[in-house]
Amino acid sequence: MEEQSIRVELSQSKKEKPKAVELVFGRIFTDHMFVMDYTEGIGWHNASIVPYQPITLDPAAMIFHYGQSVFEGLKAFRTKSGSVQLFRPEKNMERMNRSNERLVIPPIDEAFLVKAIKKLVEIDQEWVPDAEGTSLYIRPFIISTEPFLGVAPAHQYKFIVIMSPVGSYYKEGINPVKIAVENKYVRAVKGGTGEAKTGGNYAASLKAQEIVEKEGYSQVLWLDGVERKYIEEVGSMNVFFKVNGEIITPALNGSILPGITRDSVIHLLKHWGLPVTERRISMEEMYDAYEKGELEEAFGSGTAAVISPIGELYWEGKHIVINECKTGELSKKVYDTITGIQYGKIEDPFNWTVKVCETSKVK
Amino acid sequence: MEEQSIRVELSQSKKEKPKAVELVFGRIFTDHMFVMDYTEGIGWHNASIVPYQPITLDPAAMIFHYGQSVFEGLKAFRTKSGSVQLFRPEKNMERMNRSNERLVIPPIDEAFLVKAIKKLVEIDQEWVPDAEGTSLYIRPFIISTEPFLGVAPAHQYKFIVIMSPVGSYYKEGINPVKIAVENKYVRAVKGGTGEAKTGGNYAASLKAQEIVEKEGYSQVLWLDGVERKYIEEVGSMNVFFKVNGEIITPALNGSILPGITRDSVIHLLKHWGLPVTERRISMEEMYDAYEKGELEEAFGSGTAAVISPIGELYWEGKHIVINECKTGELSKKVYDTITGIQYGKIEDPFNWTVKVCETSKVK
Numbered sequence: 116m117e118e119q120s121i122r123v124e125l126s127q128s129k130k131e132k133p134k135a136v137e138l139v140f141g142r143i144f145t146d147h148m149f150v151m152d153y154t155e156g157i158g159w160h161n162a163s164i165v166p167y168q169p170i171t172l173d174p175a176a177m178i179f180h181y182g183q184s185v186f187e188g189l190k191a192f193r194t195k196s197g198s199v200q201l202f203r204p205e206k207n208m209e210r211m212n213r214s215n216e217r218l219v220i221p222p223i224d225e226a227f228l229v230k231a232i233k234k235l236v237e238i239d240q241e242w243v244p245d246a247e248g249t250s251l252y253i254r255p256f257i258i259s260t261e262p263f264l265g266v267a268p269a270h271q272y273k274f275i276v277i278m279s280p281v282g283s284y285y286k287e288g289i290n291p292v293k294i295a296v297e298n299k300y301v302r303a304v305k306g307g308t309g310e311a312k313t314g315g316n317y318a319a320s321l322k323a324q325e326i327v328e329k330e331g332y333s334q335v336l337w338l339d340g341v342e343r344k345y346i347e348e349v350g351s352m353n354v355f356f357k358v359n360g361e362i363i364t365p366a367l368n369g370s371i372l373p374g375i376t377r378d379s380v381i382h383l384l385k386h387w388g389l390p391v392t393e394r395r396i397s398m399e400e401m402y403d404a405y406e407k408g409e410l411e412e413a414f415g416s417g418t419a420a421v422i423s424p425i426g427e428l429y430w431e432g433k434h435i436v437i438n439e440c441k442t443g444e445l446s447k448k449v450y451d452t453i454t455g456i457q458y459g460k461i462e463d464p465f466n467w468t469v470k471v472c473e474t475s476k477v478k
Numbered sequence: 479m480e481e482q483s484i485r486v487e488l489s490q491s492k493k494e495k496p497k498a499v500e501l502v503f504g505r506i507f508t509d510h511m512f513v514m515d516y517t518e519g520i521g522w523h524n525a526s527i528v529p530y531q532p533i534t535l536d537p538a539a540m541i542f543h544y545g546q547s548v549f550e551g552l553k554a555f556r557t558k559s560g561s562v563q564l565f566r567p568e569k570n571m572e573r574m575n576r577s578n579e580r581l582v583i584p585p586i587d588e589a590f591l592v593k594a595i596k597k598l599v600e601i602d603q604e605w606v607p608d609a610e611g612t613s614l615y616i617r618p619f620i621i622s623t624e625p626f627l628g629v630a631p632a633h634q635y636k637f638i639v640i641m642s643p644v645g646s647y648y649k650e651g652i653n654p655v656k657i658a659v660e661n662k663y664v665r666a667v668k669g670g671t672g673e674a675k676t677g678g679n680y681a682a683s684l685k686a687q688e689i690v691e692k693e694g695y696s697q698v699l700w701l702d703g704v705e706r707k708y709i710e711e712v713g714s715m716n717v718f719f720k721v722n723g724e725i726i727t728p729a730l731n732g733s734i735l736p737g738i739t740r741d742s743v744i745h746l747l748k749h750w751g752l753p754v755t756e757r758r759i760s761m762e763e764m765y766d767a768y769e770k771g772e773l774e775e776a777f778g779s780g781t782a783a784v785i786s787p788i789g790e791l792y793w794e795g796k797h798i799v800i801n802e803c804k805t806g807e808l809s810k811k812v813y814d815t816i817t818g819i820q821y822g823k824i825e826d827p828f829n830w831t832v833k834v835c836e837t838s839k840v841k
Binding site: 341 | 503504505507511530531532533534535536537538539541542543544545546547549580581582615617619621625626627628629630631638640642662663664665666667668669670671676677678679680681682683684685687688703704706713714
């Protein structure tokens with residue numbers, strides 16, 4: 116199959132860029148977006164980079180009714196030398212195709228879309244901020260656009276990429292968070308859509324999140340939907356525990372999102388020769404480890420915060436305080452290493468970074 | 479709180495209406511739609527009936543990313559005398575508010591929206607077809623519209639109602655369907671969103687549906703997500719079994735959609751003095767009943783098809799043929815009675831119908 120070319124229509128006016136201190140997550144968008152259409156019989160076509168603009172859809176468009184959609188999240192980083200680079204973008208496109216498979220959305224050409232994302236970032240390179248901890252968040256997503264009120268896979272879709280300059284996820288660097296273990300609501304179950312990055316999983320999470328926030332916790336730790344005993348993930352991050360020197364994380368069981376940061380953490384720990392295990396972990400087991408004084412650290416991993424240390428877990432009336440609610444040594448080391456590679460401060464022995472452009476103007 | 483008024487902007491041109499024989503489900507829409515906005519701090523406002531038109535949203539609108547949405551489905555029927563009536567519309571608005579609660583969407587004024595729907599149907603009354611088995615399908619839905627890439631409840635929403643003239647769900651009246659029991663995929667689990675009418679549940683169902691269709695079955699029968707033993711619902715309908723004279727249907731357990739047709743069927747059966755039970759039903763129990771010759775009938779219930787007799791269930795290599803794959807007496811009686819009430823052919827002892835207008839022109 117011949118690779119598509121990308122039509123480019125540059126914006127006539129440029130928006131004002133926010134100051135580094137004003138950056139928040141996902142509120143401001145760059146000057147351009149990437150758009151591509153799918154029509155049954157034609158396939159994916161009309162790949163274009165166009166000025167950032169609203170989408171116009173029929174009110175019967177299936178996305179508004181039956182939630183057939185997938186998305187991804189990755190970042191572009193500005194290095195000290197001024198160059199711009201992505202972190203493992205091919206992994207995002209690979210996962211998007213796995214999500215597509217589950218949601219019955221036609222597959223995309225992964226390599227072509229990595230190129231398209233690079234081209235879009237290059238065009239909007241001035242939007243990649245250079246202050247400490249800032250980056251350009253990239254959001255590829257696919258929505259079903261066919262106007263039809265029937266429960267069936269759509270015959271028309273849009274693939275879109277939008278980008279938002281974002282600040283450091285935590286204002287004062289990494290800071291331990293308090294997490295409540297969720298007993299009533301369930302995020303996902305085996306046989307469901309938990310391992311796909313699709314809207315419905317996030318919609319399902321809002322209620323529990325709202326409740327725990329009122330009680331002073333920043334996120335929810337999800338248990339499995341069958342036995343309500345085994346740890347799945349935390350908020351929208353994967354989770355790691357350090358118990359008596361061993362690092363353990365829930366095995367990918369079909370209902371857990373296969374995080375790219377999770378994969379990078381495991382890779383790194385193995386590279387350092389540390390014992391890391393992917394397996395089923397019950398909350399009871401973690402509580403026992405805590406009581407024995409063996410629960411040394413816990414942290415979440417995800418694109419937005421990279422590493423988010425867990426200072427306290429609230430479970431069935433018990434407050435499990437981890438590492439005196441301070442950022443652990445390992446959490447810090449993993450955070451420093453991954454962000455170090457992302458910002459080009461340290462060597463990238465795994466070829467995780469993909470260069471977009473050498474040097475460029477920063478606003 | 480003072481009730482909102484509804485601004486009306488009539489369409490300058492009228493679309494051509496399809497012929498009764500051309501009617502399919504959910505492809506053609508009427509001349510007008512109802513729209514209402516929600517903004518935090520203001521509440522629901524700007525209730526309007528406007529010409530049917532596209533919706534324009536920012537590509538960062540949360541509906542495209544995190545699936546925060548709910549919908550409803552009901553119908554308007556034309557009676558023999560030419561009047562137009564709705565079937566239990568207050569139940570749809572009541573359920574929509576229960577779905578809103580689960581999806582963290584602000585509640586709506588149920589009585590006001592029943593009025594709004596009546597007004598919309600009245601304006602587009604010529605679109606209510608009069609051929610046997612046809613009706614006007616009404617689709618209220620709410621989408622999160624705030625442009626923000628954060629997993630949190632939105633601060634802006636749109637409530638929209640669109641309408642589509644639809645034909646008889648089954649071309650030759652009611653006809654038994656073949657159903658495959660799903661063992662791999664799960665629609666919903668307790669603690670999830672199964673009892674809410676939200677897009678994610680339908681997105682999750684597409685994969686299993688696609689597989690069984692290729693194998694010659696028209697729908698999936700969903701089992702519970704925990705033990706994978708208990709019957710939940712069929713496709714997007716609730717399900718009933720007649721075993722040795724008793725009618726049983728799965729109890730609403732938190733993962734099953736509380737169907738309004740389901741409720742009407744139970745009401746009717748009780749009214750007739752028939753034994754009807756809502757409880758947990760395992761597939762094994764139904765197979766045993768079949769082997770003993772006691773599984774007399776099975777049918778699905780929902781707004782689209784009203785009653786859909788099940789002629790065969792395929793489960794773990796076994797073909798369970800029910801009532802010789804013919805429409806059972808009870809299924810037929812329930813179908814005739816509910817549709818009889820809906821079309822005003824028989825008396826409505828339960829006050830289920832709501833008159834929209836007395837007589838009106840039909841195209």
